[in-house]
Amino acid sequence: MEFDLEFALETVGPLLMAFLQVTLVVTVAGSVVAALLGLIWAVCQRELPTPVRLPLSWVLDVIRMTPLPLQLLFAVAIFISFDGYRKFPDTDVETIGMILGVAVFAIHYSTYMAESYRAGIDSIRQGQWEAATALSLPRSRVWRAVIIPQALRATLPSLGNWAIAMFKDTPFLLVILVPEMVAKAKQLGGASYQYTEVFTVAGLIFLAASYPTAVLMRKLEKKLVY
Amino acid sequence: MSTDTTSPGGSTGDQPRIVMEDVSKKFGKNTVLDGLNFTVARGERVTLIGPSGSGKTTILRLLMTLEDLTGGYIYIDGDPLTYAKRGNRRVKLPNKEVTQIRKRIGMVFQQFNLFPNMTVCENIIEAPVHVLGQSKDEARAKAADLLDQVGLRDKIDAHPTSLSGGQQQRVAIARALAMEPEILLLDEVTSALDPELVGDVLEVLREVARKTDITMLLVTHEMQFAQDVSHRVLMFDEGRVIEEAKPEVMFNNPTHERTKQFLQAVL
Amino acid sequence: MSDFFQAISDYSPYLWEGARVTLALSGGGAVVALVVAVVLGLCAISPVAVLRVGSRVIVEFFRGTSLVVQLFFLFYVFPLFGIDLPGMWCGIVGLGLNYGAYGSEVVRGSLNAVAKVQWESTTALSMSWPLAVRRVIWPQAWGLMLPGLNNLMVMLVKGTAVALLIGLHDLTYWVEVMRKDPEVGLWIAYGAGFLFYYLIALACSSGLRLLERRAQRRLGLAPSKTRTTRATAEAVA
Ligand SMILES: Nc1ncnc2c1ncn2[C@@H]1O[C@H](COP(=O)(O)OP(=O)(O)OP(=O)(O)O)[C@@H](O)[C@H]1O
Ligand SMILES: [Mg+2]
Numbered sequence: 001m002e003f004d005l006e007f008a009l010e011t012v013g014p015l016l017m018a019f020l021q022v023t024l025v026v027t028v029a030g031s032v033v034a035a036l037l038g039l040i041w042a043v044c045q046r047e048l049p050t051p052v053r054l055p056l057s058w059v060l061d062v063i064r065m066t067p068l069p070l071q072l073l074f075a076v077a078i079f080i081s082f083d084g085y086r087k088f089p090d091t092d093v094e095t096i097g098m099i100l101g102v103a104v105f106a107i108h109y110s111t112y113m114a115e116s117y118r119a120g121i122d123s124i125r126q127g128q129w130e131a132a133t134a135l136s137l138p139r140s141r142v143w144r145a146v147i148i149p150q151a152l153r154a155t156l157p158s159l160g161n162w163a164i165a166m167f168k169d170t171p172f173l174l175v176i177l178v179p180e181m182v183a184k185a186k187q188l189g190g191a192s193y194q195y196t197e198v199f200t201v202a203g204l205i206f207l208a209a210s211y212p213t214a215v216l217m218r219k220l221e222k223k224l225v226y
Numbered sequence: 227m228s229t230d231t232t233s234p235g236g237s238t239g240d241q242p243r244i245v246m247e248d249v250s251k252k253f254g255k256n257t258v259l260d261g262l263n264f265t266v267a268r269g270e271r272v273t274l275i276g277p278s279g280s281g282k283t284t285i286l287r288l289l290m291t292l293e294d295l296t297g298g299y300i301y302i303d304g305d306p307l308t309y310a311k312r313g314n315r316r317v318k319l320p321n322k323e324v325t326q327i328r329k330r331i332g333m334v335f336q337q338f339n340l341f342p343n344m345t346v347c348e349n350i351i352e353a354p355v356h357v358l359g360q361s362k363d364e365a366r367a368k369a370a371d372l373l374d375q376v377g378l379r380d381k382i383d384a385h386p387t388s389l390s391g392g393q394q395q396r397v398a399i400a401r402a403l404a405m406e407p408e409i410l411l412l413d414e415v416t417s418a419l420d421p422e423l424v425g426d427v428l429e430v431l432r433e434v435a436r437k438t439d440i441t442m443l444l445v446t447h448e449m450q451f452a453q454d455v456s457h458r459v460l461m462f463d464e465g466r467v468i469e470e471a472k473p474e475v476m477f478n479n480p481t482h483e484r485t486k487q488f489l490q491a492v493l
Numbered sequence: 494m495s496d497f498f499q500a501i502s503d504y505s506p507y508l509w510e511g512a513r514v515t516l517a518l519s520g521g522g523a524v525v526a527l528v529v530a531v532v533l534g535l536c537a538i539s540p541v542a543v544l545r546v547g548s549r550v551i552v553e554f555f556r557g558t559s560l561v562v563q564l565f566f567l568f569y570v571f572p573l574f575g576i577d578l579p580g581m582w583c584g585i586v587g588l589g590l591n592y593g594a595y596g597s598e599v600v601r602g603s604l605n606a607v608a609k610v611q612w613e614s615t616t617a618l619s620m621s622w623p624l625a626v627r628r629v630i631w632p633q634a635w636g637l638m639l640p641g642l643n644n645l646m647v648m649l650v651k652g653t654a655v656a657l658l659i660g661l662h663d664l665t666y667w668v669e670v671m672r673k674d675p676e677v678g679l680w681i682a683y684g685a686g687f688l689f690y691y692l693i694a695l696a697c698s699s700g701l702r703l704l705e706r707r708a709q710r711r712l713g714l715a716p717s718k719t720r721t722t723r724a725t726a727e728a729v730a
Contacts, residue, residue, distance in 0.1 A: 125337075125339075127335060127337050127339035128339060128341065130290075130292050130335065130339060131335065131339035131340070131341070133290065133291065133292060133328075134290050134292075134331075134332065134333040134335075134402070135332075135352065135353035135357065135401070135402075135405060136325055136328050136329045136353065136357050136405070137352065137353055137356060137357060138325075138356070138357070141352075141356050145341075145344070145352060145356075146341050146343070149343040150341075150342065150343050153343075
């Protein structure tokens, strides 16, 4: 078995294309939505009365502890059962798959991010809450002006790390037939059984994108979290 | 609302500013305050002294609504603060009402508790803008005046973390005063400071005492300061007032044996 | 509700088969991952520079390239070189290497978190490095690493669903089959699927929590509700 360098180089273009058009889009959109949702869950878990909070926490636990592929298939199945594809006849299947993918990744990782936010919120000293009470600040203002800005500082590196983890999970989109990079690699390699080349290239693209980001997060962690 | 006064908001001159009625506080099974009664008049400055664990901080925190009152009532200008008497029942007041009354009270903490994500100015104008609804310009102008008073005009755009403990505490005093409270609670505001920084902070507070008629309730170990600013001193032990007197009497001729022991230990 | 149990009992042979695959992947993967994590973690703190650098490279490689890519290497590329592992073994090895690399970060972090004076006292007692690690450092680090390993274990259980991509018939596969049966339908099939995975993950996590409690008791620590989210996020990034 020879490593066909020429073929490998040929596949870089299409794979990078799939990377930019699908993998990156899903990761960025998914992370942003997950970061917002996660914050909402974390605040809800502090603010809601126990009878609402406990079921919410349980649902988040279930989402966190069950597999992404199952959740992706579930999302598509719901979509089909509501006649989704027929309702959006002008939208192609791949776009719908990507949108569902973003939604599932965002919800799944929001449960992890919520845990990180909670840790960040817990690390804020009680005195900050008390000072806010002594100034009669309304609750919403306390969150927005005092607690969230401080918690964010401690949480940001973790959010970045979850985004990287999400990035590496994007090949799961394969199960709902979204043409992300690894699917593309499999397709390109399958034609001539040149799997070595395509998966090497795909792996290197992953490494090239995730390793520097992870190093950056570690630096950020040292800087922001004292 | 007050139950028997004709003028809400308490403009009657003889209405006491603070009334503690049968106040009790338990932490779990630990009874910290038990049937405590005392009143503070308008413009009066009262110092609480007593051994560690006697419940001084607890009283201030109850007034600031940072702790839940286990029993009894607290009235501010005749208005119930957190619990009200309705016939024979003791009912908890809704948050909205509590907030209305709480606005009349300000507190300065031992650990300053400035918001580290805001500048000095933002710390001071945060509540005036978002609670009292002042305009930013108005609040900023007042913040500058207050910083003048505490001698930190040049630090208006500094970050709290870049200030010394003494400077932070003076900002915290300015922040509390910016709300124009009728009552100011001070809990050992100098005890987290290095000795050489204590003087500046106490000087600022002396100035406030001299220039305003703000009602003050203070806990301090600085006996000279207590003697200089307060009208009355209450000696606490085991959750009760065991002696009360004018400062010169309390510090020079205490009558109660426990007070004598305590003062001997701290003076 | 009775529909739910009816469907589960109708499909019980298949679900059982699926659960067996999922459990085998989880168990096998966890064993491989633990060995990899401990070896790489120890290498990372060893006094030998080659081992430290080597383990760093391996760990970053497995963390940086996606689990699915690694699995496809095992499944599609290795046979081209004459190494034809059955699907199940691909899954176990793939999961083990990937989560082992993550785990090694947790192990390294915990070993480093043991107080410096403990190391110094082993030097003062002229203990060799292996002896010091085995008798003094490891027992203390063990209690610290369990919460992080616990989080990773739950992720590994979820990760077994990659089995679907290499043609194994695990729980996810059978849930999807059930879903397509009009007698069962979407909600019951997926309700069962989520419930099973949740219960498996919960069982693993509770078991490890017991170990953690025991380890902490041995070290004379109160059972803490340690927050390990940050360390876990860093390990899997
Ligand atoms: N949050 C709490 N939970 C349980 N017990 C508490 C709490 N806060 C205070 N206590 C208890 O209440 C008692 C009174 O405490 P407090 O802080 O009011 O005393 P203090 O007079 O201010 O003492 P010091 O001079 O040391 O500040 C103490 O026995 C303390 O242990
Ligand atoms: Mg105190």
